[in-house]
Amino acid sequence: MKGYDVNNDISDDRGARQVKSTVCPLDCADTCSIDVTVENDRVIEVRGGAGNPFTRSKLCSKVVASFPLQVHDNLRVLYPQIKRKTLAGCHFERISWEDAISIIYEKFTATKQQWGGESIAPLFYGGPMGLLAGGTMDKRFFHKLGASTVDATTLCAGTSDAAWESVFGEAGGIDFEEIKHSDLIIVWGNNITTCNLHLTKIIREAKKAGSALIVVDPKRIRIANDADLHVPLLPGTDVAFVYGVIYLLHKRGGLDEAFIANHSVGFDAFLNEARKFSLERTAEICGIESSVIEQFARLIAARRPSAMSIGVAPERNRNGSACVRSALLLMAATGNIGPKGAGVCETSRFFPLGGDHLSRSDLCPAGTREINVMDIPRLIMDPGDETPVKGVFIYNHNPVAVHPDAEAMKQALESDNAFVVGSDISMTDSMLCCDLVLPAPTHFEYGDVYKAYGHRYLQRSEAAISPQGESITNMELFRRLARRFGFQEPCFADEDKDLIQQVYESVPDKALIDQSLERAVDMAQWAEPSMLRDDDRSESTFKIRFYDEHLEKVCGQGVPKYAPLSSTREFILVSPASEKRINSTFGGLSQQSTDLVCEIHPKDALKHGVTDGDLVRLKNSFGEVVLAAKVTSNVRRKTIFVPKGAWLKDSATGMTINALIPSDREPLIGGACYYDCTVDIQLAG
Ligand code: SF4
Numbered sequence: 130m131k132g133y134d135v136n137n138d139i140s141d142d143r144g145a146r147q148v149k150s151t152v153c154p155l156d157c158a159d160t161c162s163i164d165v166t167v168e169n170d171r172v173i174e175v176r177g178g179a180g181n182p183f184t185r186s187k188l189c190s191k192v193v194a195s196f197p198l199q200v201h202d203n204l205r206v207l208y209p210q211i212k213r214k215t216l217a218g219c220h221f222e223r224i225s226w227e228d229a230i231s232i233i234y235e236k237f238t239a240t241k242q243q244w245g246g247e248s249i250a251p252l253f254y255g256g257p258m259g260l261l262a263g264g265t266m267d268k269r270f271f272h273k274l275g276a277s278t279v280d281a282t283t284l285c286a287g288t289s290d291a292a293w294e295s296v297f298g299e300a301g302g303i304d305f306e307e308i309k310h311s312d313l314i315i316v317w318g319n320n321i322t323t324c325n326l327h328l329t330k331i332i333r334e335a336k337k338a339g340s341a342l343i344v345v346d347p348k349r350i351r352i353a354n355d356a357d358l359h360v361p362l363l364p365g366t367d368v369a370f371v372y373g374v375i376y377l378l379h380k381r382g383g384l385d386e387a388f389i390a391n392h393s394v395g396f397d398a399f400l401n402e403a404r405k406f407s408l409e410r411t412a413e414i415c416g417i418e419s420s421v422i423e424q425f426a427r428l429i430a431a432r433r434p435s436a437m438s439i440g441v442a443p444e445r446n447r448n449g450s451a452c453v454r455s456a457l458l459l460m461a462a463t464g465n466i467g468p469k470g471a472g473v474c475e476t477s478r479f480f481p482l483g484g485d486h487l488s489r490s491d492l493c494p495a496g497t498r499e500i501n502v503m504d505i506p507r508l509i510m511d512p513g514d515e516t517p518v519k520g521v522f523i524y525n526h527n528p529v530a531v532h533p534d535a536e537a538m539k540q541a542l543e544s545d546n547a548f549v550v551g552s553d554i555s556m557t558d559s560m561l562c563c564d565l566v567l568p569a570p571t572h573f574e575y576g577d578v579y580k581a582y583g584h585r586y587l588q589r590s591e592a593a594i595s596p597q598g599e600s601i602t603n604m605e606l607f608r609r610l611a612r613r614f615g616f617q618e619p620c621f622a623d624e625d626k627d628l629i630q631q632v633y634e635s636v637p638d639k640a641l642i643d644q645s646l647e648r649a650v651d652m653a654q655w656a657e658p659s660m661l662r663d664d665d666r667s668e669s670t671f672k673i674r675f676y677d678e679h680l681e682k683v684c685g686q687g688v689p690k691y692a693p694l695s696s697t698r699e700f701i702l703v704s705p706a707s708e709k710r711i712n713s714t715f716g717g718l719s720q721q722s723t724d725l726v727c728e729i730h731p732k733d734a735l736k737h738g739v740t741d742g743d744l745v746r747l748k749n750s751f752g753e754v755v756l757a758a759k760v761t762s763n764v765r766r767k768t769i770f771v772p773k774g775a776w777l778k779d780s781a782t783g784m785t786i787n788a789l790i791p792s793d794r795e796p797l798i799g800g801a802c803y804y805d806c807t808v809d810i811q812l813a814g
Contacts, residue, residue, distance in 0.1 A: 144169050149593040150178050153192060154257035154572040155711040158325040158583025161188050162649060165196075165573060170594045172197045172573055181649035183306070183584035189326050191708065195715040199571060200597065204555040204717045206568040207598025221566060226599060226609075232565060234613045236548045237274070240520040246275025247498050249520035250505055254281050256525030256553075256714075259577025259590075260483055263525050265628050266607040266621070268488035273616050275494045277518070280798075281502040284531065288444035288800035292453035293475070295677045295797075296461070300660035302475025303436060304585050304653070309335050310470030313432035317345040317456055318367070319440025321352050323706045325583045328438060341432055343425060345370075346442070347703060348728075348770055349763040358424050361765045363416035364701050364804040367443045367452035369691045371459050373411025374426050375403040378463070383430030385464025392661060392669070393461055395676020395688070402688045414691070416765065429463050434471030442705065445804045450680075450797035451689035458689075461673045467661035478659070479585040479652040481635045482578070487628070489620055501799045503532065503792055506541035523551035524569070524603060529558040530713035530776055533801050535787035536752060552606060555717055558777045568600035575602045576625065578632050578645070585656070586649035587641070589629070604628065684796040698749055698807035700733070700769045704786050707772035716776040725779055727756040728770040729810075734760045737810055744813040747771075749806070752788045755781045755813045769808065 146168040153161045162178030175196045177186035199205075209229035210221035224232075240248055251271045253263065271278075282290065293302075308314055308331055321328045329352060336342055336355060344353040345360040345367070353359040362370055378384045379400060389396045412419040429435060437460055443452040457473055465471040485491070498516070500508065505528075508518040521542065532538045542549050542562035551563035560566045576591040596602075601609075604625055611621035623631070633642050636655060644650050661669055681687030694701070709721040716722065727745055739745055741760045746753050747769065756771060764770050775785040786806075793802040 146173070150180055151573060151590040151593050152577075152579045152588045153188070154259050154262075154577065154579065155192070155714060156255040156258055157711055158581065159184055159327050160258070160579050160581035160583065160586075160588065162588060163188065163192075165593050167594050172200045172594060180647075181584075181586050181588065182651075183586055183649070184327050187327065191711060191715065191721070195718055195721055196573075198718050199554060199715065200573060200594075202718065205597065206553060206556055206560065206566055207600065208568055209599065210566045212564050212566075226601075229565060229567060230609055230613050233550055233610060237520050238614075240548065241275070244519050245516060246494065247277045247516045248518060249274060249276040249522070250500065250508070250518045251276060251279055252502065252505055252521050252523045252526055252528055253279070254284055254502070254526040254528075254531065257572050257577065259572065259579055260487070260632050261577045261625060261628050262603045264483065265487045266604045266611070266623070267524065268490070269492060269620055270607040270611050270616070271522075272489055272492040273611070273618065274614065275497060278493065278497055278499045279502050279505075280499055283501050283503055283794075283798055283800045285441055285801070286444075287798050288449040288795050289439070289441055289453045291798045292444070292450040293457065295450070295680055296454055296457045296674055297660060298674075300671060301478025301657055303472035303659045304476070304479070305438065305474045305583060306331060307470055307472070308332060308436045308438070308474065309338070311335060311340055311434050311436035312470070313341045313343065313428055313435035315343045315345065315429075315435060315437040316352055317437055317439040318442030319438050320346065320350045320442075320706055321438065322350065323708050324440060325438070328583065341428055343428060347765050347768055348705070358421070358428060360421055360425060361417060363414075363765070364442075364703055364768065365446035365448050365452070365694060366415040366691070368448050368455040368689050369406055369411055369414040370422065371455035372403040372406035372691070373408060373415070373422050374429070374459065375400065375462055376406050377408060377422065377426045378430060379403065381426070383426060384462050388464035388466070389462060392466070392666070392671065393673040393675055395674055396462070399458065399462075399675035399688045402690070414693075416767070429459070433463075433465065434468045435460065435463065435465040436470060436472055436474065438474045442804070444795070444800060446802050447692055447694070447793060447795060447805050448690075449795040449800050449802070451686060451691065454689045458673070458675055461675070466673065467666050468663055472659060476582055476585055479656045480580040480587065481655055482580065482587075482632050484635065486634065487631055492618065501794075503794070503799070503801060506534070506537040509541040509544060509547045510537075517546070519547050521547050521549045523549065523559055523563065524553070527553070527557045527559045527713045529562060530716060530774060530785065530787065533787060533790040533803060534751065534792040535790075536784060537792070552603070554600075557713070557717065567606065568598050570596045570600040570602055574600065578629060585652050587645045587652050588649045589642070589645040591646065680797065686796070694805060694807070696805070696807035698809050700767055700808050700810060701804065702747060702786060702789060702806040702808045703768055703770045703804050704773040704790070704806070705770060707774050709772070710774035713774040713776065716774050717778070722775065722779045724772050725756060725775050726759040726771070728759045728761050728764045730764050730766045730768075731760050731762055733766055734758060738812060739810075746811050746813040747786070747789065747808040748810075749789050749808045751791065752784045753782055754784055754786050754789060769810070
């Protein structure tokens, strides 16, 4: 954003120290506004920008130290490089952009001629979250090329989105700031001090004003210290917990019978499933005291309105969609949908931007296959009767650090079975696997538009410094490729300013384009109301689905079902968000790796003779990882916590914990089951 007293014109005074305004592009709910101090075309410092009323001039500590380093440290990729393989090993050699584009053209053209367009796969995720950098020229290029379309939402949030759609359809949730009107706040599987920092203040203020707080999380995360009740569920048992609570409320009172009758379908089937979850059975499955379930039921029955902020943790297991569906349905069963301060926080209704006109899916040949992003290693190494993947293009993503079964991903990318191109800011573990590496700019070096998933403010940014080295944006990269491939459609000539106009196409007031550059725009005025608001609920035909016929047909889950974990290894390995990294971003910076320890409960540590600081070997059939132990009663027994996002250089075994995570799929959309990873442990060395 070009806000208040800042100037983002980079053509003048590059040597002078200036403060410019931008937006944090990382995969984080808060999408903070940032003031960046620049001098001599270098990022000197970042601080919180005042342009966004939700983030209130405060940044998380992750970015303050790391952003300047990310822009200028020696991991930065500054020019195109090709991998040369010799008997002595591999090395990268600098080449020109012209040669790099020609090599991609020749390799992908030959691949397409021999194997068809679907043998090429883009491999992307949520690197920068800007609407231009992902979802515009990149998608157009791969659609026109006839490449396989890839569903990357299976890695994160796709399961939750599908669960939401099953329960609420297209209806939108409540704004996060509405929590201040809630008498009970439930933070469910969402480590907000790490992943949704600015929500913490709102919750603490609500607490001061008399609200109660429940935190549902297997770990005593920091916000749990403020809670009236902490529910330390065993990962993957959320659905059993909800059924236990529902059955208790049914027997003791606390369900909103009128709301259920007027605004939902299928409750009888849901209740029948809940009858299987007695207090005792629920406590046993969830690994908690039955008194915790009773306390939860008492609080949600007594305190209304109640609001929930649910994270992605509940989806990261074999019961993922069932866990999320059941948590959402708990709010409906207790009538906590509609009144002010009641509901589930969710922001999609505030951002009527984007769409097919940006990605141009009409350019995609009819019948082109869609693949689960997690299938790419298999399609490279062992495709069976399916079209193999012979060409891969990695961008906005570090798959070796992020995917389950990371070793399989690494081996596939390093194999001779596919030609792999990668574009990134830094020489990540994934870029090291590539045959051709291209330099990408940081978000300080180009402008973009940012929605948010933790608040309702829209922001736009401009470049604060020049592109470093020979880096070019995704938009320019795929424009150049489209030209080289001879794609004639006018959409491939769109400049960034045209793309920005197209992003805002569905917003009636075009003044927003400039306003969102000046400061964050409150999108409340453009939003559909949240579902079943009091003033229109009596007329509404909208129904919340406790039973979903479609899911019954697709995966036998008309109502959410609980399945036990099949593994018999001693510990569940949980890999939550890090307080040092955003996914794997900043993982290459040494000061951002200091949290790479394994947290273990004191009684489990004692049983295995582990004391604080001891090196512990975590292992299963996929491999092993050695980490220092941190003995803490913040984690529950039979679980081990290791924050995600490590890079290979931080591992003594050449594997990160992602190598231990099986590539099992949740049944609704084939989502990743990161927390179904089980390990045994032993003292190392
Ligand atoms: S990572 Fe999140 S909290 Fe930190 S600056 Fe970026 S958006 Fe804000």
